[in-house]
Amino acid sequence: MKEFEKNKSEPKKDGVSEVMNAASNILVFADNTEKSLREKLMRKGFAPELVDKAVERLKEAGLVNDARLMKSYTEYLADKKLYGKARIKLELQKKGFDRELINGKFDECTEDVDFKENCVKMVRKKNLVQKICDTKTARAVTAALARYGYGYAEIKYAYTRLLEENEEE
Numbered sequence: 001m002k003e004f005e006k007n008k009s010e011p012k013k014d015g016v017s018e019v020m021n022a023a024s025n026i027l028v029f030a031d032n033t034e035k036s037l038r039e040k041l042m043r044k045g046f047a048p049e050l051v052d053k054a055v056e057r058l059k060e061a062g063l064v065n066d067a068r069l070m071k072s073y074t075e076y077l078a079d080k081k082l083y084g085k086a087r088i089k090l091e092l093q094k095k096g097f098d099r100e101l102i103n104g105k106f107d108e109c110t111e112d113v114d115f116k117e118n119c120v121k122m123v124r125k126k127n128l129v130q131k132i133c134d135t136k137t138a139r140a141v142t143a144a145l146a147r148y149g150y151g152y153a154e155i156k157y158a159y160t161r162l163l164e165e166n167e168e169e
Contacts, residue, residue: 019046019054027058031069034059035096067105070097074109082122084115087149119150119158129166132159 019041026032026040034055041051058064070092077083077091088110092102122145123129131137138159145155 016050016053016057019050020057022046023054023058024063027063031072032064033066033069033096034064035098037064039096066097066101070101070105071109074106075113078110078113078115078118082118082125082148084119084145084149084151084154085110086151087147090149115150116154116157119145119154120161122148122150123158123162129162132162133166 022041022044023037026037032040037058038051038055041054042048046054055064073092073095074088077088083091085106089102089106092106093099123132123141126144128141128144131141142155145158150158
């Protein structure tokens with residue numbers, strides 16, 4: 001009985017199959033970037049070379065696909081959070097996506113997103129329409145929208161459109 005308890009308290013950390021098992025347990029809960037999966041496996045005490053082999057196998061099987069995950073996360077940030085391009089890129093970097101992947105695939109991931117319309121939606125969502133009418137508070141709104149990742153052209157479009165709508169009412 002003591003032998004069983006000893007083996008139970010000291011998990012085996014020397015084979016790729018154990019790393020694959022741990023990785024599948026991690027991936028069951030949520031998709032992970034390659035970087036975050038590697039970090040989690042290393043924290044569990046697995047050897048770097050075994051982690052590399054396991055991650056390569058998972059990539060070959062399509063279970064770890066940073067490009068697919070980046071597209072999904074980008075769509076979420078644009079559609080639900082209403083972030084602009086700059087903020088989305090920042091959030092992707094924070095999430096652990098490779099800069100080369102971000103720079104190479106970002107335009108492809110955002111080709112269906114209308115950031116000008118998202119900027120209009122953001123102003124409405126935050127109830128800032130009245131604040132853009134006043135030049136003093138419009139600067140603060142502009143700064144806030146810039147922090148959400150919108151560029152000058154998108155902010156100008158939103159202001160013009162919303163001010164025109166406000167005049168019609």
